[in-house]
Amino acid sequence: DIQLTQSPSFLSASVGDRVTITCRASQGIYSYLAWYQQKPGKAPKLLIYAASILQSGVPSTFSGSGSGSEFTLTISSLQPEDFATYYCQQLNSYPRTFGQGTKLDLK
């Protein structure tokens, strides 16, 4: 299985901050990476796929980059509704593993 390691696991930030979350794969996965946002008690929501393509309806404050084994999710200016847990997922091989998650909370 491909292991995905997110860093940091916890992140405290303020409204308006720029934040970056990193996802590292245990082997190269080209650009087969997606990012999800999950709020408490809710299902995950797809944000980005193919490492950098924004899902329809997702604000442009979200962006993704990377290829191979290192990827980043950046939120350019945090909004109150962005405080949530973020997961990366690889779509290069089966099983389609997820990272352990990054919880973003209000400082």
Add this chain to the structure above:
Amino acid sequence: QITLKESGPTLVKPTQTLTLTCTFSGFSLRTNGVGVGWIRQPPGKGLEWLALIYWDNDKRYSPSLKSRLTITKDTSKNQVVLTMTNMDPVDTATYYCAHGRKAGDSYGLFDYWGQGSLVTVSS
């Protein structure tokens, strides 16, 4: 619009078999490139990919759980069923089903999710 909903027991006993049904609308599992997958999340923990079935009946499983999982589809009923045998308290989790679509030359990108179904394993 695409919707999915999980149904099944909320409580199962250890060693029992869990059967979960995902009933969906807004798409067809006859459509090339489409799949339905299952993901679970233990309370307070992360997401675990379990299984996925495609329009052509290709089935993929998590290797660590493959011996316990079976995924099937009923295209006429717009349903996908996941069974998990020999349930244990560590299998307590919210179980989600999700619509998987083709993204570029990769398959199984989860763009629509059900609300989730909490299953507790306890005697």
